[in-house]
Ligand SMILES: Nc1ncnc2c1ncn2[C@@H]1O[C@H](COP(=O)(O)OP(=O)(O)OP(=O)(O)O)[C@@H](O)[C@H]1O
C-alpha cells in the first residue's frame with residue numbers, strides 16, 4: 001500500500017472495517033434470529049459460516065459451477081444442516097435447561113468443526129472473487145470489487161429480512177413468537193415450526209457470510225469459534241435480539257478492529273477486539289444502544 | 301424497641317409504565333399476624349420482593365425495627381432476621397429434604413471454604429449441630445419422616461411445608477408468607493393455618509399474603525387490603541369483611 | 554453424610570497404589586499420568602459446573618496459566634519448581650478474580666460466552682507474547698519437580714505423585730461438598746432466589762468456587778509442565794476447554810466422581826481407538842488424531858441428549874432397570890412353579 005497520507009490510510013481501514021464488520025453483522029443476525037425464536041444462543045453459528053465458505057470453495061473451484069448457482073446450492077446445503085441440527089439436537093430435548101442447551105450447541109459446533117477438518121483438511125482454501133480481483137481506487141484508497149459485493153449483499157439481506165418480517169405472514173408469525181411465544185401459540189401459530197425455520201434462516205445467513213468473505217480471507221475449518229465469539233459479542237453490544245443494533249455494532253467492531261490492526265498491532269487484534277466485547281458484556285449486558293428496556297423491543 | 305416491627309412509608313415501585321406499588325403505607329405490629337389481601341396483580345408479591353431486597357423501590361422507605369433497610373441485597377436482608385417463602389415454591393429440588401432445611405441454618409453456622417474442606421463432615425462438630433437443628437425444625441412442621449427423600453419428589457403441599465421449615469430454621473424475627481395455601485387441599489390448608497399460628501406463638505411476627513379468605517380471617521390479627529398498589533382498607537378481619545371499599549375492589553363496581 | 558464418598562476415596566487410593574504393579578508398560582503409565590492432569594482440572598470444573606451450576610468454557614486457559622507460570626519461572630528465572638507452582642496458583646487466583654468478579658454477575662449464555670472469550674484472549678496472548686511464552690515454539694527444558702529430594706523423572710514416580718495430588722484434590726472437594734459451603738453452592742444451583750432468601754451470599758460463593766476451580770486447573774497445568782518438560786499453546790486452546798467440559802459431562806456433572814471417571818475414560822479413549830482400529834486395518838480404517846475433535850463432539854452430544862446426568866448415573870439407572878427386570882422375572886418364575 002502506498003502511504004497516500006493519513007486520510008487515505010484511514011479510508012482504507014474504514015473499507016476494511018466495513019468488509020469485516022459486514023460479516024460480524026451477519027453472524028450477529030444469525031444469533032438473533034434463533035435467540036428470538038427460542039431463547040437459545042447457538043454456539044454453532046460460526047460453523048455455518050465456515051461450512052458456507054468451504055462448500056462454496058468446493059463447488060466453484062472443484063466443480064467449477066457458476067457463482068450464482070454454487071451460491072444457491074451452498075445456502076440450501078447449510079440451511080439443511082441447520083434444519084438437521086434443530087431436528088436432531090434441539091427438538092428432541094424434553095426438559096431443556098440453559099446449561100444443557102449451551103453444551104448441546106457447543107457439541108454440535110465441534111462436530112461440525114471436526115467434520116469440516118476431515119472433509120476439507122487443515123489448509124486454507126482459496127476461492128475466486130465474484131468479479132474481478134483487480135483493485136480500483138476511491139479517493140486514493142484501493143478497494144477490491146469483492147468488498148462492494150460484501151457490502152451490497154449485506155444491504156440486500158437486511159432489506160430482504162425487513163420485508164420478510166414485516167410483510168409476510170410467516171415473518172409476522174416469527175415476530176409474534178419472539179415477543180411472546182405462549183401468546184403466539186394460543187393464536188394458533190405453530191411455534192415448533194417457527195423454531196425450525198429460525199434455524200434454517202440463521203444457517204442460511206451464516207452460509208451467505210461465509211460465501212462472500214471466503215475470496216478475501218481464504219476459509220479454513222478452524223475459523224468458526226472466533227466468528228462465533230465475535231458475532232455473539234456483536235449481538236450483545238447491539239442488544240441481544242435486536243438485529244438493527246447488531247448491524248450497527250458489527251460494522252463498528254469491524255472498523256475498530258481494522259483501525260486497531262492498522263495503527264496498533266495486528267498480533268493482538270483479535271485479543272483486543274474480544275477484550276472490548278468482554279468489557280461491554282460486563283458493563284452493559286443489555287447492549288450499548290438504548291436502555292435495557294429498549295433492548296426488550298425485539299426488532300428484527 | 302418500636303412497636304412496629306415493620307413499617308412501609310410511601311413505598312413505590314414502577315415497572316416501565318405500570319405502577320405496581322403506589323405510595324403505600326403499612327405497618328406491622330410485633331408478634332402479630334398481619335395479612336395483606338387484594339385481587340390478582342394488586343402488588344402483594346411486589347411488596348414482599350421490595351422488603352426482601354429482590355427489587356429496589358422506586359421511592360419510599362422500608363423500616364425494620366425502626367431502621368431503614370431499603371436497597372439491601374436479599375442475603376443481607378435475611379441476615380437481619382427476615383425470612384420468606386415464595387408464591388411459586390422455591391426449594392432445592394436436587395437436595396434431600398433434610399439438606400434443604402440445613403441450608404436454612406446457613407446464617408446460624410460459620411465455617412468457610414477453608415475450614416469446610418479440611419475435614420470430612422463426620423469429624424466436624426458444626427456439621428453435626430447443623431443437621432441436628434435441621435432435624436428439629438423438620439419435626440416441627442411434621443416432616444421428620446421425609447428427611448432422606450429427594451425434595452423434588454415431594455407433593456406440592458409438603459414442598460410448601462418444607463419451605464416453611466427452611467425459613468424457620470433461620471430462626472427469623474419476621475416471616476413473610478406468599479400464598480402458603482395456594483395449591484393445597486383443604487386438609488393441608490388447615491394444617492398450614494395451624495402451623496402459622498404456632499409460629500406466631502413462638503414470638504415471630506408474620507406477614508401473610510393469601511387468597512384463601514377463610515384462612516386469612518381465621519388466623520389474622522390485622523388485615524390490610526390493597527388494590528392497584530394502594531392501601532384501601534385496614535382493620536380486624538371482622539371489620540374488613542364488611543368494608544364497602546373492599547367489597548367493591550373484589551367484586552367490581 | 555456422604556460416607557460412600559469416603560469409602561470411594563479409600564478404594565481410589567488402593568487402586569492407585571496397585572496399578573503400577575498391574576501395568577508395567579511405561580507408555581500406558583504415562584497415558585495415565587496425563588489422565589491425572591485432566592482429572593485434577595475436571596474435579597475443579599465439576600465443583601463449579603455441577604455443584605454451583607456456573608458454566609465455564611475457558612478452563613483450559615487456567616491450566617495454561619499454571620503451566621506457563623511454572624515453565625517461565627523455572628526456565629527463565631531459575632525458580633524452584635515448587636515455588637513456581639505456588640506463583641502460578643497466586644497468578645491464577647488473581648486472574649480468576651479479575652475475570653470472575655464481573656463475569657459471574659452474568660448468567661447462562663452470557664457467562665458461557667464471557668469465559669469462552671476470556672479463554673480465547675489468553676490463548677492468543679500465549680501465542681503472541683513470544684518473549685514470555687516462546688510463542689508457538691513454546692518453552693522447553695522445563696526441569697522436573699522433586700519431592701523430599703527424590704527427583705520425579707520416571708513415569709512411575711510421577712504416576713504416584715500426580716495421582717496422590719488428585720487424591721488430595723478429591724479429598725478437599727468431597728469435604729467441601731458435604732459442608733455448609735457445599736450446600737450453599739448447591740443451593741445456588743437449585744434456586745438462586747431461595748439461596749439468597751436464607752442468607753447465602755451468592756456473588757461471594759460463586760467467586761470463591763470459581764477461584765478454587767481455577768486453582769485446581771493451575772496445579773494440573775504446573776504438573777503437566779514438570780512432567781512433559783516442554784509446553785506450547787496447543788493443549789490450552791478452546792478445544793481443550795471443551796474437552797474438559799466433555800469429560801465432566803460424560804462422567805456426570807453432579808458428582809465429583811463423575812469428573813474422575815469422565816477424565817479417565819476420555820483420556821484413555823484415543824489409546825483404545827487406535828488399539829481398536831489396528832484390528833480393522835485390513836478394511837482401511839485407521840484411527841488418526843484428527844478424528845478426535847469429531848469424536849469428542851459426538852460423545853458430548855450423545856451424552857447431553859441421552860444421558861444428561863452422565864454415565865455413572867445413567868449406567869446406575871440402567872443397572873437398576875435390568876436388576877428390576879430380573880427381579881420381576883424371578884417373581885414370575887417362582888409364581889409359575
Ligand atoms: N418483574 C416485573 N416486571 C414487570 N412488571 C411486574 C413485575 N413484577 C410484577 N409486575 C407487575 O406488577 C403488578 C403487581 O404484581 P404482583 O405480582 O405484585 O401482584 P400480586 O398481588 O402478587 O398478584 P397475585 O395475587 O396474582 O400473586 C402486576 O401488574 C404485574 O404484572
Ligand SMILES: [Mg+2]
Nearest residue numbers: 344345346387
Ligand atoms: Mg403474588
